[in-house]
Amino acid sequence: MNELSHFVDGQRVAGKSGRFADVTNPALGEVTARVPLASRAEIDDAVARAARAQVGWGNTNPQRRARVMMAFGALINENMDRLAELVSREHGKTLPDARGDVQRGLEVVEVCMGAPALLKGEFTDNGGPGIDLHSMRQPLGVVAGITPFNFPAMIPLWKMAPALACGNAMILKPSERVPSTSLMLAELLKEAGLPDGVLQVVNGDKEAVDAILDNETVQAVGFVGSTPIAQYIYGRAATNGKRAQCFGGAKNHMIVMPDADLDKAADALVGAGYGAAGERCMAISVAVPVGAETADRLIAKLIPRIEKLKVGPYTSGEDVDYGPVITAAARQRIEGLIASGVDQGAELVIDGRGLSIQGYENGYFIGPSLFDRVTPAMDIYREEIFGPVLCTVRADGYEDALDLIMDNPSGNGTAIFTADGDTARDFAHRVNVGMVGINFPIPVPLSYHTFGGWKKSAFGDLNQYGPDAFRFYTRTKTVTSRWFSGIREGGEFSFRAMD
Ligand code: NAD
Numbered sequence: 001m002n003e004l005s006h007f008v009d010g011q012r013v014a015g016k017s018g019r020f021a022d023v024t025n026p027a028l029g030e031v032t033a034r035v036p037l038a039s040r041a042e043i044d045d046a047v048a049r050a051a052r053a054q055v056g057w058g059n060t061n062p063q064r065r066a067r068v069m070m071a072f073g074a075l076i077n078e079n080m081d082r083l084a085e086l087v088s089r090e091h092g093k094t095l096p097d098a099r100g101d102v103q104r105g106l107e108v109v110e111v112c113m114g115a116p117a118l119l120k121g122e123f124t125d126n127g128g129p130g131i132d133l134h135s136m137r138q139p140l141g142v143v144a145g146i147t148p149f150n151f152p153a154m155i156p157l158w159k160m161a162p163a164l165a166c167g168n169a170m171i172l173k174p175s176e177r178v179p180s181t182s183l184m185l186a187e188l189l190k191e192a193g194l195p196d197g198v199l200q201v202v203n204g205d206k207e208a209v210d211a212i213l214d215n216e217t218v219q220a221v222g223f224v225g226s227t228p229i230a231q232y233i234y235g236r237a238a239t240n241g242k243r244a245q246c247f248g249g250a251k252n253h254m255i256v257m258p259d260a261d262l263d264k265a266a267d268a269l270v271g272a273g274y275g276a277a278g279e280r281c282m283a284i285s286v287a288v289p290v291g292a293e294t295a296d297r298l299i300a301k302l303i304p305r306i307e308k309l310k311v312g313p314y315t316s317g318e319d320v321d322y323g324p325v326i327t328a329a330a331r332q333r334i335e336g337l338i339a340s341g342v343d344q345g346a347e348l349v350i351d352g353r354g355l356s357i358q359g360y361e362n363g364y365f366i367g368p369s370l371f372d373r374v375t376p377a378m379d380i381y382r383e384e385i386f387g388p389v390l391c392t393v394r395a396d397g398y399e400d401a402l403d404l405i406m407d408n409p410s411g412n413g414t415a416i417f418t419a420d421g422d423t424a425r426d427f428a429h430r431v432n433v434g435m436v437g438i439n440f441p442i443p444v445p446l447s448y449h450t451f452g453g454w455k456k457s458a459f460g461d462l463n464q465y466g467p468d469a470f471r472f473y474t475r476t477k478t479v480t481s482r483w484f485s486g487i488r489e490g491g492e493f494s495f496r497a498m499d
Pocket residue numbers: 146147148149150151173174175176204205206209210224225226227229230247248249250280281384386412453457
């Protein structure tokens with residue numbers, strides 16, 4: 001059995017707590033490794049070491065830190081296939097999808113190569129007689145990143161790259177289901193020139209997270225995961241006086257207007273609903289066709305497309321559309337939700353339950369499911385399914401469709417498919433959701449914009465990556481200075497140069 005480790009002070013370190021979690025290959029349904037779960041003492045030790053390392057790193061000029069990012073970016077590119085293989089093995093997503101996972105993280109590293117410009121301060125000359133003001137962005141010190149299973153490369157990179165580029169040290173606690181990618185990224189950062197101790201990868205579960213939240217040295221916490229845990233972490237971090245941004249779960253709707261190109265809308269829904277087995281926080285899980293005719297035509301176009309989807313292990317080549325879900329428990333939960341949808345009166349148009357793939361009978365595969373005539377009271381609408389299940393909620397008109405989204409407690413992403421610019425603009429302006437797509441199903445903003453949901457999809461302030469990340473991982477100090485080169489006359493300063 002492969003025993004994984006932590007990565008502390010630039011090297012792999014065995015766990016000392018005696019507690020472990022199994023890491024599985026979801027396509028095989030087999031345990032491939034076990035990962036140590038850090039104790040409170042191990043977290044406190046890693047934080048103390050990080051605090052020592054941060055002093056020098058925080059004083060390193062931003063251009064040098066940017067050079068480490070440049071070298072890191074080059075190493076990620078060189079190791080793209082190895083990283084993608086690790087992602088696929090522990091997560092189950094297809095190799096092209098895993099490469100996308102690494103690539104979208106790499107793009108954030110690329111933005112961090114511009115750290116010197118992003119960290120520039122502000123200056124006011126002669127704000128008063130002989131008085132100048134300047135503000136600078138200083139690192140926070142030791143910060144923490146706590147990440148989910150569904151993007152083993154991208155989200156740890158969203159956390160570590162801006163935090164480190166700003167001069168902080170980071171304690172990264174990746175999901176215990178997919179720890180290997182973060183460990184490899186830490187090794188690549190060391191190779192890129194990051195001083196030992198500046199990035200500590202500490203594996204663990206709730207005990208490790210609580211230790212991070214209670215540690216007084218940790219100044220800020222960036223979390224991504226499910227809504228209940230995001231809310232819990234935000235509350236505990238804030239109570240302990242930390243800066244926190246905690247991104248939670250989602251229920252993303254896509255409105256399909258009667259004037260939309262229905263072939264393109266159906267293609268988009270299949271990709272956004274079933275890609276990565278629906279395990280994306282930006283997946284579209286609710287289709288909202290406007291009008292009965294649009295709904296009937298849309299369902300008719302979806303059925304053959306969904307029936308063509310190929311589900312399988314990442315090892316079977318590039319023609320597989322999606323892989324297994326993360327665990328046996330996740331599959332059981334998703335199949336249970338599908339059963340509840342049937343019980344509560346939704347129309348199950350395509351049933352993906354009970355899929356078995358030859359040679360991979362123990363894998364956690366689920367075929368694609370499609371529901372029609374879902375209502376907001378049903379569990380399949382109220383819960384984040386996080387699986388390959390698309391629910392259709394029929395709306396009578398555009399305002400009804402918009403109300404549905406506005407009333408939903410989540411606000412991560414949404415989309416509208418329409419040929420009408422007025423409707424699209426109205427939607428983008430009024431909808432209370434953080435990321436909006438117009439004829440674009442998964443509107444994940446590019447790395448130099450910024451990513452974040454509204455409502456119960458995010459707790460705290462500022463978004464992930466882009467300029468917001470540089471604000472989150474620094475604090476502003478403003479200096480007001482006066483030099484006595486002026487001559488006081490009647491209580492006023494006048495400058496010699498002006499005399
Ligand atoms: P999760 O909430 O179960 O776990 C996320 C992290 O929290 C992991 O590191 C885990 O170890 C830790 N954790 C779990 N339970 C904990 C507890 N009781 N106390 C303290 N820490 C705990 O989420 P997941 O299943 O790994 O990821 C899927 C979820 O993440 C989905 O809800 C998805 O929508 C969401 N997500 C959100 C975004 C976003 O940016 N909004 C992005 C990706 C995923």
